[in-house]
Amino acid sequence: MPNDSIEIKTICSDVENSQFTLTVNNEEENNSDDNINSKTRTRINNPINSTISSDSTLSSTSTSTITNNNTSNIPTSQHSDTISNNIRSRYIHNYHQLPRIKILGTGGTIASKGGSSSATAGYHVDLTIQDMLDAIPDISQICEIEYEQLCNVDSKDISESQLLSIYNGISSALQKFDGIVITHGTDTLSETAFFIESTIDSGDVPIVFVGSMRPSTSVSADGPMNLYQAICIASSWKSKGRGVLVSLNDQISAGYYITKTNANSLDSFNVRQGYLGNFVNNEIHYYYPPVKPQGVHKFKLKLNHDNKDKYNGNKLPLVCILYGHQTMDPEIIDLVKDHYDGIVIATMGAGSLPDEVNDKCVSLFNKPIVYSKRSMDGMIPIANLPKNGNNVIASGYLNPEKSRILLQLCLLSNYSLDEIKCVFNGVYGG
Numbered sequence: 001m002p003n004d005s006i007e008i009k010t011i012c013s014d015v016e017n018s019q020f021t022l023t024v025n026n027e028e029e030n031n032s033d034d035n036i037n038s039k040t041r042t043r044i045n046n047p048i049n050s051t052i053s054s055d056s057t058l059s060s061t062s063t064s065t066i067t068n069n070n071t072s073n074i075p076t077s078q079h080s081d082t083i084s085n086n087i088r089s090r091y092i093h094n095y096h097q098l099p100r101i102k103i104l105g106t107g108g109t110i111a112s113k114g115g116s117s118s119a120t121a122g123y124h125v126d127l128t129i130q131d132m133l134d135a136i137p138d139i140s141q142i143c144e145i146e147y148e149q150l151c152n153v154d155s156k157d158i159s160e161s162q163l164l165s166i167y168n169g170i171s172s173a174l175q176k177f178d179g180i181v182i183t184h185g186t187d188t189l190s191e192t193a194f195f196i197e198s199t200i201d202s203g204d205v206p207i208v209f210v211g212s213m214r215p216s217t218s219v220s221a222d223g224p225m226n227l228y229q230a231i232c233i234a235s236s237w238k239s240k241g242r243g244v245l246v247s248l249n250d251q252i253s254a255g256y257y258i259t260k261t262n263a264n265s266l267d268s269f270n271v272r273q274g275y276l277g278n279f280v281n282n283e284i285h286y287y288y289p290p291v292k293p294q295g296v297h298k299f300k301l302k303l304n305h306d307n308k309d310k311y312n313g314n315k316l317p318l319v320c321i322l323y324g325h326q327t328m329d330p331e332i333i334d335l336v337k338d339h340y341d342g343i344v345i346a347t348m349g350a351g352s353l354p355d356e357v358n359d360k361c362v363s364l365f366n367k368p369i370v371y372s373k374r375s376m377d378g379m380i381p382i383a384n385l386p387k388n389g390n391n392v393i394a395s396g397y398l399n400p401e402k403s404r405i406l407l408q409l410c411l412l413s414n415y416s417l418d419e420i421k422c423v424f425n426g427v428y429g430g
């Protein structure tokens, strides 16, 4: 704990290390300073240029170093030591008992076994949730667990009905649990996470997706640590109000934006919009207070009900993705246009397609065609769309696979072209 003469007041008690004020009680100095009547003054020392503020309180961020009147350094991380000293208190803040966590298993490499301890390819899905839990450190002091195996497949094989069963599993767990963990293959994890963020309002309950890059049989398998961290993240009060999270390789990120950027490495997931936090030596460190992605449109799914629309029967609209390239043949649009309800194109650069392909797209005038991008980062500005087409929509920051899901959800909701553009506008497209 910092010196008794420093009073720390956190501005928002629900946010660890939120902006806080420090007040240094320093009677001696105060009395000798005619200009200051107050018995307290706030002092902030910067190692290069030490300044004394006469304000009675001063906001500080958690990265600054505060020095007391004896000039002994007190790193602000000590502020959180009161929390880290007691492992249980990290998880039960605002809970009356240990948080209850639901784990939904779907498969992926995290549930896989390979042929030898050096094999990191050619493995197969083989583990149940119980097998995975047996491989992680004791969590009995952290949470109570209940689990359900929804399916056990490589994520390339997640079908529409499995996606909807993940949706249903999460929706029903929200009522009874304090956090939800979904084990999932990394290849399409970002698609499921995006779908869930777009369709479920989780309120305060953290929904944490987790996978691994090495099978359970491999030397230094990453699955057990990733799963352990995901359970801790879902159990922590610090994760409340952050929506759908992804936990992999010590990093915590937003399911809405995360993308798999490396097909092999442990550091597979990347996010230009920034990681939300990380996990080090049993401690969860968030970089920001609870925040959800900007402009997310929440869809209300009407599943398995007897509504009369054409997507009844738990079927999502059909949307395909085409990949732009030099010499792209405009006839490809003709080949898919009747079978699919909508099309997404991974364009070159920020919306570039050969003129003949653009002409073909705009000639389909009622069929929504979303222009996304091959490039991993960046966005499609509306200004780069062909000028004469009402049916072409810029994906903004969304990559082709996320654009596909967003378009499916718009079509499922029977949105008009203008409404679809408004939805994509949330991510600066439209």
Ligand SMILES: NC(=O)C[C@H](N)C(=O)O
Pocket (backbone or CB within 6 Å): 107, 108, 109, 110, 153, 154, 155, 156, 184, 185, 186, 187, 188, 211, 212, 213, 214
């Ligand atoms: N690392 C992984 O999980 C890849 C695996 N093929 C999957 O997506 O199921």
